[in-house]
Amino acid sequence: MNEEVPLSIIVFAFDEEENIGPVLGELRAWLEQHEPGAEIVFVDDGSRDRTADAAGRALRGMPHAVLRHERNRGIGAALKTGVMAARGELVTFLPADGQIAPDAVATLREAQARSGADVVLSVYDRRDDGVDRKVFSFGVRALIAAVHGVWLKSDGPYLFRRRLFDPDQLRPDTFFLNFEFPIRALSAGLRIDTVVIACRPRRAGHSKSTQWHRIVGVARDLVDLRVRRFRGL
Numbered sequence: 001m002n003e004e005v006p007l008s009i010i011v012f013a014f015d016e017e018e019n020i021g022p023v024l025g026e027l028r029a030w031l032e033q034h035e036p037g038a039e040i041v042f043v044d045d046g047s048r049d050r051t052a053d054a055a056g057r058a059l060r061g062m063p064h065a066v067l068r069h070e071r072n073r074g075i076g077a078a079l080k081t082g083v084m085a086a087r088g089e090l091v092t093f094l095p096a097d098g099q100i101a102p103d104a105v106a107t108l109r110e111a112q113a114r115s116g117a118d119v120v121l122s123v124y125d126r127r128d129d130g131v132d133r134k135v136f137s138f139g140v141r142a143l144i145a146a147v148h149g150v151w152l153k154s155d156g157p158y159l160f161r162r163r164l165f166d167p168d169q170l171r172p173d174t175f176f177l178n179f180e181f182p183i184r185a186l187s188a189g190l191r192i193d194t195v196v197i198a199c200r201p202r203r204a205g206h207s208k209s210t211q212w213h214r215i216v217g218v219a220r221d222l223v224d225l226r227v228r229r230f231r232g233l
Contacts, residue, residue: 005063007038008088008162009105012078013096017049023098030102032062035109039063041072041082047073051096073217080167093158100156104197108159117193118164119185122156124199140218144179147222148229150186156197158182164190169233174222183225 009027013020024040031038040059044052046069056066065085069077083091092108094100106123111120137155144152164185170177186192 003087005037005039005087006088006089007035007105007109008041008082008086008091009038010041010043010079010086010093010206011055011073011096012045012082012093013047013051013055014045014066014072015047015049015051016096017047017051017054019098019189020051020054020096023096024055026098027094027102028059028062031211034106039065039087041085042066043078043082044068045078046070062156070227074173075175076170077173078216080170081178083162083165084167086162088162090159091101092164092227093157095157099201100197101198103201105159107195108157109123111193112194115193116191118161118190119182119192120159121154121182121192121194122158122197123153123194124155125196126199128177134230140179143219143222145212147181147226148187149196150183152179152182152186153194154182156199171228172221174217174221176218179218179221181224184229187229 004111009031011024011027016023024042024131027040029041031231040062042052042055042064044055044057044067052066052068059066067081067085069081075227079093082093090109090112092105094104108120108122141152144150158181160181170180
């Protein structure tokens with residue numbers, strides 16, 4: 001059995017060859033100074049460029065794993081793949097676009113150590129994505145409250161105890177997984193803490209996700225999750 005480490009950080013990417021070297025280099029330097037026992041689990045979600053090769057070069061010589069999906073399966077699938085490979089007692093994740101600085105990991109870790117929380121959620125101090133995103137986020141939160149009876153305020157990465165994350169129970173391969181896991185945690189009465197972190201512009205390229213076309217899918221997924229929870233799944 002692989003030796004457990006205190007912290008695993010999952011980084012997932014899709015066609016981020018331009019960003020991944022600098023992003024992982026910044027994260028690696030921060031970990032060497034602040035979390036020397038941590039590992040990075042990198043998941044290439046079916047990139048069509050050389051993202052995985054660039055990640056392997058950036059992580060050489062430190063505790064890490066580089067995993068690759070043969071096709072683009074979605075953020076949820078990438079997170080599940082990363083968690084299944086992780087050795088950390090605590091796990092968090094970061095996107096590969098550089099929008100979340102490594103010191104957000106310290107904010108999450110400090111909150112967990114202080115409160116003993118099972119899950120530490122994060123919200124952004126500010127994010128200038130326009131009115132559309134603000135309305136979208138509020139709409140999703142209202143849907144979650146209406147369907148599941150919990151008010152979920154979560155924008156960014158979260159930190160959790162690895163044993164609480166069951167990839168077999170968490171079915172979505174899409175972005176919806178980032179709603180489902182916190183919804184299940186809140187509904188189960190787990191100890192939850194919330195911190196504020198900064199969000200900066202991506203280093204290069206453009207976002208692979210859009211907002212409004214997902215609202216119908218999120219509503220459908222929320223109802224599906226409610227049915228699965230009712231059935232004990």
